[in-house]
Amino acid sequence: MNSILFVDDDPLMVRIIKDKLKKRAIFTASSLAECKDFFAAGHKPDLIICDYFLKDGETALQVAKLVKESNLPGVRLICVSADTSLKEVEASKGIFEAVIEKATPKFFEFIDNLR
Numbered sequence: 275m276n277s278i279l280f281v282d283d284d285p286l287m288v289r290i291i292k293d294k295l296k297k298r299a300i301f302t303a304s305s306l307a308e309c310k311d312f313f314a315a316g317h318k319p320d321l322i323i324c325d326y327f328l329k330d331g332e333t334a335l336q337v338a339k340l341v342k343e344s345n346l347p348g349v350r351l352i353c354v355s356a357d358t359s360l361k362e363v364e365a366s367k368g369i370f371e372a373v374i375e376k377a378t379p380k381f382f383e384f385i386d387n388l389r
Contacts, residue, residue, distance in 0.1 A: 313346065351370045
């Protein structure tokens with residue numbers, strides 16, 4: 275895996291992920307607009323880890339749709355959320371390779387395995 279795009283509007287989570295994956299090509303975005311700009315610049319990450327709820331009502335579902343519209347085949351999509359039991363998050367499980375609760379031992383184990 276060459277590059278990772280981490281999409282989250284929580285600056286603390288972004289800092290934690292950047293620190294844990296500092297030896298990897300890690301890019302960050304905090305909104306759908308930043309993701310659009312990233313893809314428009316010709317970037318194609320191998321993996322996108324996206325928080326379900328972003329600012330201004332944006333969600334990981336919109337990011338997944340953007341990936342599809344941007345013709346980025348083979349990009350792995352992982353959804354993370356502070357509460358994976360919410361109805362919206364639960365319903366999205368078929369769209370993403372995995373849905374993982376954020377800031378839990380399972381989440382950090384997943385991140386550690388990316389190093």
